[in-house]
Amino acid sequence: MxxxxxxxxxxxxxxxxxxxxxxxxxxxxxxxxxxxxxxxxxxxxxxxxxxxxxxxxxxxxxxxxxxxxxxxxxxxxxxxxxxxxxxxxxxxxxxxxxxxxxxxxxxxxxxxxxTAMLAVAAKAGAPLGHDFCAISLSDNLKPWELIERRLDAAASGGFVIAFYNPISTARPWQLGQAFARLGHHLSPTTPVIFGRAVGRDDEAITVTTLDKAAETPADMATLVIVGSPETRVVTRNGQTPLVYSPRMTAPVSA
The missing domain is CATH 3.40.1010.10 (Tetrapyrrole methylase, N-terminal domain)
Structure with a gap:
């Protein structure tokens, strides 16, 4: 057999x-x-x-x-x-x-x-509509210094970034540190999406900005998506904002 x-x-x-x-x-x-x-x-x-x-x-x-x-x-x-x-x-x-x-x-x-990245993106709109990447913020299997280099590379390259394993009881500081590092490359008004427990009864979607993201509660059931400079937020009366990244990007100036 x-x-x-x-x-x-x-x-x-x-x-x-x-x-x-x-x-x-x-x-x-x-x-x-x-x-x-x-x-x-x-x-x-x-x-x-x-x-x-x-x-x-x-x-x-x-x-x-x-x-x-x-x-x-x-x-x-x-x-x-x-x-x-x-x-x-x-x-x-x-x-x-x-x-x-x-x-x-x-x-x-x-x-x-x-995967959680796709489920959260669908709830928020289309934040992954253009180039994106996923980074785990857990340093259990890789050094934090490597995570920092990848954050710098992704943000400076204009990628939308999805954070897996953003925070835990043993790692309470890393998500805030990641936001602070992204702040060296991105505007304070860059959209940030927190998707918690998507697909379950207690799911919650929060849309905020990079300068306020560290104040937003998160845990290991949360998937975080940080927009790129191209990501847009469309406000809608009585409904959650629509977050999307346009499929077309402006040309890079010489």
Whole structure:
């Protein structure tokens, strides 16, 4: 019996964001692995084993799931949002690279999902309508100095920037530091979008400006989008502002 490991993106919130391909992969798996709160979003099925684990054991989680699949089982690894964006697909690929030859022979499938950046952008309008990038503000796996260099490069290059992992109890200062650094390159009136828990019952979208962004509450359930010099805000009576980045950019002067 040949095994299979499918890495499944659950999207940002409830199951209306789940793709038909993801739904099918979850239903057909003999065993599920994943971060506990993500597994809680998958309906219970008779005869399907569930293996929850903590937030900082991605490598171990991937190893156990790969070993299970290599034994001949059909296994699904769940991941919030899209599994290829700061998530489990890279962890699985890394363990395959460093692991036994049997893991390289596995049938590996990666099922995409709607990442938080896209979900927040859709709620706000079209802030990603032109060139953009995504940066994780967590320095658990890379030095803060590298994050600072990337912030400088992205802002000076005119990119809209999406911040993943913007702040946590262990990292309460980094988001404010990031805003301060962007202030060296961008106007104080640059639009900033805070999208918290998009796709869930308690979702909230806040549109502010760079000079006031540090005053806006955020947590690990928040995705932050910082506009470029081209990003516009359209006010609408009685409705939330519409934030968009025009598809056409003015020519760069010599």
């Amino acid at each position: 040949s095994g299979c490991l499918t890495v499944v993106g659950l999207g940002p919130g409830d199951d209306r964001f789940l793709t038909p391909e993801a739904r099918k992969a979850l239903a057909s798996a003999q065993a599920l692995y994943g971060y506990g709160p993500y597994l809680d979003r998958v309906p219970l099925r008779d005869g399907q084993a569930r293996n929850p684990s903590g937030n900082r054991v991605e490598g171990t989680r991937a190893q156990v799931a790969l070993a299970h699949a290599a034994s001949g089982a059909h296994v699904a690894m769940v991941s919030g949002g899209d599994p290829g964006v700061f998530a489990m697909a890279a962890a699985v690929c890394g363990e395959i690279e460093d692991g036994p030859e049997a893991w390289r022979a596995l049938d590996l499938r990666i099922v995409p999902g709607i």
